[in-house]
Amino acid sequence: MSSERWPTELRLAKDRRTLSIAFDDRTAFDLPAEYLRVTSPSAEVQGHSPAERKTVPGKRNVEIIGVEPIGNYAVKLVFDDLHDTGIYGWDYLHQLGVEQQGRWQAYLDELAVKGLSRDR
Incomplete structure (x- = not known):
C-alpha cells in the first residue's frame, strides 16, 4: 500500500510523551504516547x-522509548511497557491525527463502560 502523504518531520518530545509529525499536505499533529x-x-x-480488538487500560504515563524506521513507509514505536509490535504507517499516523478527538473520546467511553482506568 503506497501512502499519498509523506512525513516532512517526525520528532519525539524530550519527555518521550508526545510524537510530533508533519506531513507534506501541511497537516501536523502532536500525538500523545498514551493515545x-x-x-x-x-x-x-x-x-x-473487530470483535477481537482490546481496550488497553493503565497507560496514562506510558512513554515512547524508541522510534525505528520500517522501510520508507512506517515506523515501529517502542513503549516503556515494552510493547513494540505495532507498525505505524504514514497514512495510519495521519488518520490518528485527523480522528484524534473522536477516537480519544471513544476510548474514554470504552474504559468507562468496562470499568477500566487510564491509571491501572
Missing part, C-alpha cells in the same frame, strides 16, 4: 477482527 499506545495497529491490540 498511540492504546491505538496500536498491532494484532495484540487490534486483534485479527
